[in-house]
Amino acid sequence: MLVQHPESVAIIPVDGDEVVLVRQTRPGAPEKTLELPSGKLEPGETPEEAVTRELAEECGLAARSIRELAAFWAVPAYSTEYVHVFLATGLVRADAAALDDDEDVEVERLPVASALAELSDAVSVAAFAIWQLGR
16 A cells, blocks of 8 residues: 655754754654654645744744755655755744644754664654765
């Protein structure tokens, strides 16, 4: 069965030597996962607009600078999800937008140097590794 999924964004929000991550419940995992902030594009929304919205929703942050680093198919064996990876820097507090009804998000900050080993999902691992390899 092919899962029809909108395009999405994975955001690497870097603040000095820390990266901002989210811990949340996912139905396919037995415990909360630690991930990069991410989310699907709403109809008519650009990836850049989704980055701005998701950072505010999940982290209560805005970025002075966002830059697309890469894009890839998440799991093309069974899903149409295409992920745009963005680096977000110059982070400032923003009014937190409302979370979706099915979200319970806790914001965490980890040192950039150790974050990759702590990430729980494949999209976050791939996106973070792409960024680290390109630095």
